[in-house]
Amino acid sequence: MPKLEPYYRDLPYSYATGLFPATACIKACPERCQRLLLSSKLRMTEDVRTLIGACEAAGVRTEQADHVLERISRKENCFAAMVYEKAEGVFDDRLPQIILYNPSDTGNMGTILRTALGMDFRNIAIIRPAVDSDDPRTVRASMGAMFSLNVRHFDTFSRYLDEYDQVPMYPFMLDGSVPLAEACRTVGKEPFALVFGNEATGLPANFVHMGTSVRIPHNDEIDSLNLAVAAGIGIYAFAQAFKAEH
Template sequence: MSYPAAQLTSSLPLLLICDNIRDPGNLGTILRSAAGAGCEKVLLTKGCVDPWEPKVLRAGMGAHFRLPIVANLDWESVPSNLPAGIQVCVADNKEPGARAETTSVPRGAGRAGSAPGNLKAPVKSKPKAAPEPEDEEEAADVCVPELAAQYYYENWTQTPVAVVIGGESHGLSPDALHLAASTGGKRLVVPVVPGVDSLNSAIAAGIVLFEGKRQLLRRHKQEDERQKFPVVG
């Protein structure tokens, strides 16, 4: 599929990974935000709703035809779809400095920073079919790494970066956290007031992606100015 030249020339070293986004409206809105922010590519892991489902297409408002979308990926194949040297970060709402009391969480219910673990643990693929709710409750515990955290408005775009957005039902998967840890990634915290459990996944994606765009454009502007007006020693 070919994409608009303006979209390709305006794309940034910013990628999006959707982790088990099951709601069609949310996924369509996320894709629309990714296209608007100038994301280079969107990756959808197994468990996400079909991006070509009619409700997703309606919510996407044409985003499907403006940027590459790679769907139905297992976690073992995600790294091969990422550029070399990229850092993978995860969006979260757990405040920086918050620590977990346990060392494992149920598979599919992982939250960034929810438990310390072995940062060198391999990324494991999920089952080919999305588990039913009753199966998830019986899933075995899986250790997940603890990631360093910072607020989303602090600088995190020093290198090309991919942002993982988790589904609202179960948050970030352990596989997403292992991938982030293997690249030296962080938790990007979107703070919310006490009593609010979490943001809608589409809203969180929009906040983080457009902040990434702002940081990247600002850095590019600063680099251009340094080239035009070099500092004379």
């Protein structure tokens, strides 16, 4: 087996660090799991037993690897990590989508993925340039949610439109034409896509005329909401509306 490397973007594998993300990985994608790394300092709790049991059942090797864990986790303490193979997802066209356009923060991306899974938005389109969805920091912030999602990458937004120009689109913008509550009333039985822009620059101005652009009402004492918060509010509101139609 080849020597494990500290993470970088072009590695074909990545690390789900922490007990919860590693367990999410083996449960959702056993076929992508390569090995489970454990620290000699890890205490044998019920959760650890569950994780090791799931690996045994799936034929995934478990090994003590203090040195590798230290190397991949930088400063933070890390007592367990799943080495997993990266893979591109496949969309389930019955479900709504979330489009992340040029996201630049691993924490925000992971947090959005966690919200998306909880609200049944399983199709995630990431438009490049974008922060790495397999960066261990993204995986950790998602609490492993990404392993239950269909995450796809597109080099440009045009590439996305080549496949999905028929999906009703709701771009979230500070100057969106319709307030959130009103936008939710336009949701029908058909799946749709919520679009969120970059942390600092938002979405390009021309998105205001694509589909129904949405604004989340807030006063002008703040510049904008945090991206993961804005996405959370939008996903919650649209999930409620979509559920009411089904």
